[in-house]
Amino acid sequence: MSAYPKAVAEGWHPVATLKALRKGKPLARRLMGKPVVVFQSADGPAVLLDRCPHRNMALSRGRVREGAIECPYHGWRFAQDGRCVLTPGAEEPARHGATPLPVIERAGIIWTTLAERPNAGPTLPHPIEADGFDSFWWPIKPTRARLLDAVENLLDPAHPHFLHPGIVRSGTARNPVEATVRVAHDYAEARYIENTQAQALMPRVMEGKRVASIGRFFPPSTGQVAFENTKGLKLSITVFFVPEADELVRPLAHLATQSGVIPPIFKEIMLRAFDMVILAQDQLALRRQAEDIAAFGAPKYAVGPLDVLFPAIHALANGETPAPSERTLRMML
Template sequence: MNDAWPIAIARGWHPVAYEKELRPGRPLGVRLMGTPIALFRTGAGPAALIDRCPHRNVPLSGGKVCGDALACPYHGWVFDASGRCLAVPGARDETGARATCVAVTRRHGLIWANLADEPLPFPDLPAEIADPALDGFWRPLAPRMARPLDALENHLDPMHPHFLHRHLVRGADSEVIARTIPI
């Protein structure tokens, strides 16, 4: 686990990809709190390993999905969803090498990951997220560099987006002027 983050954030579940980005046969490389992760689809759902082969430190996200396992692009070592090495081309026996497994789950169109050694159960999300009667969309935002407390403070400041991020909340053609009402 990354000691540079407050414990509640470091041990938390974080969305790392849209479920539709996880395609059969191809791993997806993502980053969570600076940690590279290789996501891949198995018959049981999404799986994730730290994006480094234990053999030559090559990104596993450049490899290919073989059934329910991920093959390294460099020498073809094959790892299952738990990180266990299943095959080493040209060798009769497994090496005992292990890739590092990352806890992942799929909820509401997103893939969520947790870097903790012993992840807490996935939390209950607000029922509105899964309500089909409500508009459901995920707006992709480019990653930003900010301290967690600064990011949280920005979320608690409802007026600044209208001035600083003019097109984030509404499109340019639907701008609404806020007026004060005398009391």
């Protein structure tokens, strides 16, 4: 039985960008403890378990030659489907192949799954692949964190006052907010109606007067925060949290802003500058949280009144189908 939540264990996860594959080198990745190798084959992007069947050398230590990945030990080469296409010194290739994994290419990203019976494919929330937005992908280095804790951290409305004061939220002032929480069979959403002039630095620069902020969860392990002003969706940050191993998460972020007069490269520079600071603060907190939980052997969480998405995140990630629901509550953010 998998140690990972059901939807995570059976879900599709991003393992590389097409841009990274264009460099021609194989990429070593881990997915739920399994080493995998990603490379550009003659027939398109490929993902194999990162083990040569001959002497079990990691294929990612080799190189891509003539559209196949070559083991650095004896030079066996393997195609996209895992077939051995060359055994140097032999008249015919060996009958033993590497283990291929399913591959889907969408939005410039390579996705794979460890599921025995894969579902239709990954969920890519709006505005990914939508017109009218300037966007970029931001691959982030792996960090120590518990998977669902990392997801919840992105969607948590309560910690920015303390972890990111003056950047994301004011460290001193709070405003009344009406929150509507919707849960469906395949996503959960919390919409916070704010209608206030942002007091923290990042929303002042990037948004103007905020009308609403939204947090969304999509199984298996995707979080999205979005911000609306009077002209509609202003900024969206979608993060796919990839479980590399126990307490090791590799985030892949997609950031999108409304197209306008500001050149996309300037907006990307500003967003990276803000988010690098926020990311470092979050990563430190998640690492410390994992260490502190390990000291007790297991988590024992209390669910507070502002933890509006916590139950749905854990239910959906574990493959449960919650009954559709909607509720409204008030809070100070």
